[in-house]
Amino acid sequence: MGASDRDHQHQTVPPDISLRVKSLESLLVEKGLVDPAALDALVDTYENKVGPRNGARIVARAWTDAAYKAHLLADASAAIAELGFLGSQGEHMVALENTAAVHNIVVCTLCSCYPWPVLGLPPVWYKSSAYRSRAVIDPRGVLREFGLDLPGDVELRVWDSTAELRYLVLPERPAGTAHMDEEALADLVTRNSMIGVEKIAAPRPGAQP
Amino acid sequence: MGASDRDHQHQTVPPDISLRVKSLESLLVEKGLVDPAALDALVDTYENKVGPRNGARIVARAWTDAAYKAHLLADASAAIAELGFLGSQGEHMVALENTAAVHNIVVCTLCSCYPWPVLGLPPVWYKSSAYRSRAVIDPRGVLREFGLDLPGDVELRVWDSTAELRYLVLPERPAGTAHMDEEALADLVTRNSMIGVEKIAAPRPGAQP
Amino acid sequence: MNGVHDMGGMHGMGPVEPEIDEPVFHQAWEGRVFVLTRAIGAWRKWNIDNGRFHIEQIPPAEYLRISYYEKWFTRLVELLIETGMVSRDEVDSGVPAAGSEKLTPALRVAGVPALVLNRNIASSQDPSIPPQFAIGQRVRARNLNPEGHTRLPRYARGRTGVIHLDHGVYDFPDTNAHGLGPKRQHVYAVRFAARELWGEQAPPRDCVHLDLWDDYLEPA
Amino acid sequence: MNGVHDMGGMHGMGPVEPEIDEPVFHQAWEGRVFVLTRAIGAWRKWNIDNGRFHIEQIPPAEYLRISYYEKWFTRLVELLIETGMVSRDEVDSGVPAAGSEKLTPALRVAGVPALVLNRNIASSQDPSIPPQFAIGQRVRARNLNPEGHTRLPRYARGRTGVIHLDHGVYDFPDTNAHGLGPKRQHVYAVRFAARELWGEQAPPRDCVHLDLWDDYLEPA
Numbered sequence: 065m066g067a068s069d070r071d072h073q074h075q076t077v078p079p080d081i082s083l084r085v086k087s088l089e090s091l092l093v094e095k096g097l098v099d100p101a102a103l104d105a106l107v108d109t110y111e112n113k114v115g116p117r118n119g120a121r122i123v124a125r126a127w128t129d130a131a132y133k134a135h136l137l138a139d140a141s142a143a144i145a146e147l148g149f150l151g152s153q154g155e156h157m158v159a160l161e162n163t164a165a166v167h168n169i170v171v172c173t174l175c176s177c178y179p180w181p182v183l184g185l186p187p188v189w190y191k192s193s194a195y196r197s198r199a200v201i202d203p204r205g206v207l208r209e210f211g212l213d214l215p216g217d218v219e220l221r222v223w224d225s226t227a228e229l230r231y232l233v234l235p236e237r238p239a240g241t242a243h244m245d246e247e248a249l250a251d252l253v254t255r256n257s258m259i260g261v262e263k264i265a266a267p268r269p270g271a272q273p
Numbered sequence: 274m275g276a277s278d279r280d281h282q283h284q285t286v287p288p289d290i291s292l293r294v295k296s297l298e299s300l301l302v303e304k305g306l307v308d309p310a311a312l313d314a315l316v317d318t319y320e321n322k323v324g325p326r327n328g329a330r331i332v333a334r335a336w337t338d339a340a341y342k343a344h345l346l347a348d349a350s351a352a353i354a355e356l357g358f359l360g361s362q363g364e365h366m367v368a369l370e371n372t373a374a375v376h377n378i379v380v381c382t383l384c385s386c387y388p389w390p391v392l393g394l395p396p397v398w399y400k401s402s403a404y405r406s407r408a409v410i411d412p413r414g415v416l417r418e419f420g421l422d423l424p425g426d427v428e429l430r431v432w433d434s435t436a437e438l439r440y441l442v443l444p445e446r447p448a449g450t451a452h453m454d455e456e457a458l459a460d461l462v463t464r465n466s467m468i469g470v471e472k473i474a475a476p477r478p479g480a481q482p
Numbered sequence: 483m484n485g486v487h488d489m490g491g492m493h494g495m496g497p498v499e500p501e502i503d504e505p506v507f508h509q510a511w512e513g514r515v516f517v518l519t520r521a522i523g524a525w526r527k528w529n530i531d532n533g534r535f536h537i538e539q540i541p542p543a544e545y546l547r548i549s550y551y552e553k554w555f556t557r558l559v560e561l562l563i564e565t566g567m568v569s570r571d572e573v574d575s576g577v578p579a580a581g582s583e584k585l586t587p588a589l590r591v592a593g594v595p596a597l598v599l600n601r602n603i604a605s606s607q608d609p610s611i612p613p614q615f616a617i618g619q620r621v622r623a624r625n626l627n628p629e630g631h632t633r634l635p636r637y638a639r640g641r642t643g644v645i646h647l648d649h650g651v652y653d654f655p656d657t658n659a660h661g662l663g664p665k666r667q668h669v670y671a672v673r674f675a676a677r678e679l680w681g682e683q684a685p686p687r688d689c690v691h692l693d694l695w696d697d698y699l700e701p702a
Numbered sequence: 703m704n705g706v707h708d709m710g711g712m713h714g715m716g717p718v719e720p721e722i723d724e725p726v727f728h729q730a731w732e733g734r735v736f737v738l739t740r741a742i743g744a745w746r747k748w749n750i751d752n753g754r755f756h757i758e759q760i761p762p763a764e765y766l767r768i769s770y771y772e773k774w775f776t777r778l779v780e781l782l783i784e785t786g787m788v789s790r791d792e793v794d795s796g797v798p799a800a801g802s803e804k805l806t807p808a809l810r811v812a813g814v815p816a817l818v819l820n821r822n823i824a825s826s827q828d829p830s831i832p833p834q835f836a837i838g839q840r841v842r843a844r845n846l847n848p849e850g851h852t853r854l855p856r857y858a859r860g861r862t863g864v865i866h867l868d869h870g871v872y873d874f875p876d877t878n879a880h881g882l883g884p885k886r887q888h889v890y891a892v893r894f895a896a897r898e899l900w901g902e903q904a905p906p907r908d909c910v911h912l913d914l915w916d917d918y919l920e921p922a
Contacts, residue, residue: 081731081772081775082729082730082731084775085731085734085735085738085775086731086734087793087796088738088775088778088779088793088796089734089738090796090797091788091792091793091795091796091797091798092738092742092782092788094797094798094804095787095788095792095798095802095804095805096803096804096805096806096807097741097742097745097787097788097805097807097808098738098741098742098807098809099741099807099809099810099811101810101811102741102807102809102810102811102813102814103734103737103738103741105811105814106736106737106740106741106814106817106818107727107733107734107736107737109814109815109818110726110733110736110737110818111726111727111733113818114818115726148819150819150821151818151819151820151821152740152817152818152819152820152821155821155823155825156821156823156825156869156870158867158869158891171710173708173709173710173711173855173857174707174708174710174754174853174855175707175754175757176770181818181819184726185726185736187720187721187724188721188724188728188770189718189719189720189721191770192715192718192719193709193712193715193716193766194715194716194717194718194719195718196709196710196715197709197710197711197712197713197715198712198713198715198718199710200710200711200857200899200910201710201711201712201713201857201899201900203908204905204908206718209717209718210718210720216905219907219908219909220896220905220907220908220909221908221909221910221911222896222908222909222910222911223891223910223911224710224855224910224911224912224913225913226853226854226855226912226913226914227853227869227872227889227913227914227915228750228823228825228872228889228913229869229889229891229913256720
C-alpha cells in the first residue's frame with residue numbers, strides 16, 4: 065500500500081520539480097538569502113529530532129502521572145512546555161482525552177495544520193483531500209478505513225484546526241499495561257492514536273515492550 | 274481571444290480522445306446500437322438547424338406582437354410551441370423580461386443546463402467553472418466582463434436552472450428600431466442577450482438591418 | 483453529493499472568457515460524443531438524473547481539468563458498461579465480443595426530428611399530487627447532504643426564500659437517479675435575496691432564483 | 703475566499719489511504735522546499751496568513767492535482783517575487799541579476815533550534831481586548847463570503863453552536879493576510895452538533911469544533 069499510495073500522490077509531479085527546486089536553492093544561496101548549512105540542519109531536525117516520539121513521551125507521562133495528566137488537560141501548552149516540546153506550529157496546544165465514552169479526532173479542513181513539535185510533519189493522508197473533506201462530515205466512515213469501528217453510543221468529537229491552536233489527542237491507555245514503565249509505554253503510542261484515527265492496541269502477551 | 278480561449282479549454286485533451294471516440298462509435302455501430310446515418314443527421318441538426326436564431330424569432334415576435342409577448346410571459350412553453358421550438362432540453366420554458374429596471378441572467382451552477390431548442394448547444398463560457406461559480410455570487414462582476422456595467426438601481430435577478438425548467442431572457446428592444454420589421458429585428462438579437470449577459474445595442478444609423 | 487460540480491458561489495475559477503464566433507463543436511469528436519449520447523439515449527436505459535450523477539462522480543481534479551465533452555465521453559462509456567450494453571473489453575478493443583448479436587438501432591434517421599423535438603421530461607398539473615407550499619410562502623431550503631445525487635446546491639441550504647412560481651409536478655432527482663422511483667412532486671422557483679445567500683456585502687435588491695422540489699423545502 | 707481549499711464536507715474525494723512506515727519526506731526536493739520556506743520565513747517578509755492565502759490562490763484544478771510540497775514551492779516562488787526578494791528573471795535563470803548585492807542569511811545554523819522552538823504565533827490574555835462571547839453562549843457563525851482570506855469554513859456559516867473554550871487573543875486572518883493589520887481579538891472553540899452542520903442523517907450526539915474569531919460570530 066505504501067508504494068502505491070506514494071506513486072498515486074506523486075505521479076503527476078512534473079519531471080523537473082527536483083531541478084526547479086535545486087535551481088531556486090542555488091539562487092537563494094547565491095543571493096545570500098539562505099545558508100545551506102542551516103538548510104541541512106533544518107532537514108536533519110525535522111527528519112530526525114522532531115516527530116511523534118515527542119508526543120508519545122507526553123502521553124506516557126500523562127498515563128503514569130495523574131498530576132501531569134490533570135495539568136495537560138487543563139493547560140496543555142504549559143504542560144508540554146515542561147517537557148520542552150512547544151515550538152513552531154505547536155505554539156498553543158490543547159489536549160483532548162479519549163475515553164471509552166468519548167472519542168476525539170483532529171483535522172484541518174482548510175489546509176493541513178498539524179502540531180509539528182509534538183508529532184513532526186504530517187503524513188500524506190492527513191494532508192489529502194479525502195481526509196480533509198471527509199473527517200468533518202463522515203468521521204465514522206474515515207475511522208472505519210483506519211480499522212476503528214466506533215460503537216454508536218460513543219460520542220465522537222471532531223476538532224477542525226481552523227486557527228492557531230494545535231490539538232493533541234491523549235489516547236486511552238490500553239489494557240494489560242499496568243506493569244509497564246513510562247518509557248515502555250511511550251513505545252506503544254502511535255502517531256495515528258494522537259490524531260485520533262486509531263486506538264492503541266494492547267501489547268501482545270510475551271512481546272517485547 | 275477566441276483562439277486562446279479555445280486553446281485554454283482544450284489544451285489538456287489527451288492526444289487520443291479523437292481516436293477513442295472513433296473506436297467507441299465503431300463498436301456501437303458494429304453492435305447495432307447506433308445507426309451512423311442517424312448520427313450524421315443529429316450532428317447536422319445541432320450544427321445547422323437548432324440554434325439562437327430560433328430564440329431570436331421568439332424575441333422578435335414578442336417585440337412586435339403585444340398579445341404574443343403577453344402569452345410568452347404568461348406561458349412560455351405554449352407560446353414557444355406555437356412557433357415550433359419546444360423540444361429536448363427545452364420542454365418546459367419560462368420567459369424573463371428584461372427592462373430598464375429589472376435585469377435577468379441565467380446560469381446552471383450544477384452542470385450546464387441550457388434551452389437547446391431555442392438557443393442551440395451552450396457556448397464554452399456558459400459551461401465554464403468561472404461562469405457557473407460566479408454568476409450567482411458575483412453576477413455584476415460577470416456582466417462587467419461582458420461589457421455590461423449594470424447601474425446599482427437596476428434590480429438583478431439570477432436564475433439558477435437547477436430543475437427541468439429552461440429559461441429564455443426576453444431582452445429589451447433597443448432604441449431606434451421602430452421602423453424595423455420582425456425579421457430585421459430577429460437579426461439584431463444575440464444569443465448572449467437571451468442568456469442575459471448582454472444588452473442588444475441599437476443598430477448603427479445607416480447600417481444594414 | 484457535495485461534489486466539486488456544486489460550484490455556485492466559489493471563488494478562484496478565473497474570468498469568464500467568451501469566444502467570438504464560436505462553433506457548435508470545436509472538433510469533430512465533440513459532435514460525435516454528443517450525438518452518440520443522444521442516439522444511445524433513445525434506448526432509454528437510463529434517465530437524466532442517472533446521467534447527471536455519472537458526471538458528478540468524475541473525480542474532482544479530473545472534473546475541473548477536462549472539457550465538457552470529455553465528461554460526456556466518460557459518462558457514456560460508464561453508462562454503456564453499467565447497463566450491460568457493451569463490456570469494458572469491447573470498449574478497450576473497439577470490436578464486439580465474438581458471437582454477440584447484432585441489434586437494430588433504436589434511433590434511425592427518420593426518428594431524428596422527433597428526438598430533437600421530443601418533450602422527454604414529463605411535467606403535469608396532476609391534481610392528485612398537491613403542492614406542499616403556496617406562492618408567496620416563506621420557505622427554508624433544508625440542510626440535506628446526501629452522498630447520492632441531488633439538485634439542491636450547497637449555497638442555498640439553510641437559506642430562507644419565497645415561493646415565486648409553482649412549475650407543476652416533476653420527477654424527484656434524489657430518488658430517480660438511484661432507481662428509487664420518480665417520487666413526483668411540485669417544483670417551485672424560490673426567490674432568495676442575494677444578501678440572504680451571501681451576506682451583507684451583496685447588493686440589497688438583487689436576488690437568485692432556484693428551482694426546488696417539495697422535499698428540499700420546509701416552512702420558514 | 704470560497705476556494706476549493708475549503709473542502710470540509712465535500713464528497714467524491716475517495717478513500718483515505720494511510721501509508722505504512724511513511725518517511726518524513728518522500729523525495730529530497732520536498733525537504734528542500736520545506737526548509738527553504740522556513741529559512742526564508744526568518745526574513746519575516748510575510749506572515750502566516752499571507753502564506754496561507756497564496757496557497758489558496760493556486761487555481762482549483764491545479765490545487766487538487768499537485769502535491770502538498772508542490773503547493774509550497776509555488777507559494778515560495780510567488781512570495782519571493784511579490785516581496786521583491788528575487789525577480790522572476792532570477793527564478794527562471796537560477797542566477798542573481800548582474801550587480802545584485804550579496805546579503806547575509808537571516809537564518810544560520812546556530813539559529814535553527816530557536817526557529818524550531820520559536821513560538822512565533824502571539825497569543826495573550828490581553829485584558830484590554832475583552833471577549834465578545836462567554837463560554838456556554840449560543841452563537842451563530844456569520845454568513846461571510848469574502849474574496850480574500852478567511853478561516854471561517856463554508857460548512858459552518860449560518861450554523862449555530864456553543865462557545866466551548868476561550869483560547870485568548872490572536873491576530874485576525876481576514877485582515878492580517880492583506881496588510882490590514884492584526885485586528886487582534888478572541889478565538890473560541892465553538893461546538894456545533896453534527897446534525898446542525900449536516901442534517902438529520904448525522905449521528906445525534908456527534909459534534910464538530912471549529913476555532914473561530916469574534917468577527918466570525920454573532921449571538922444566536
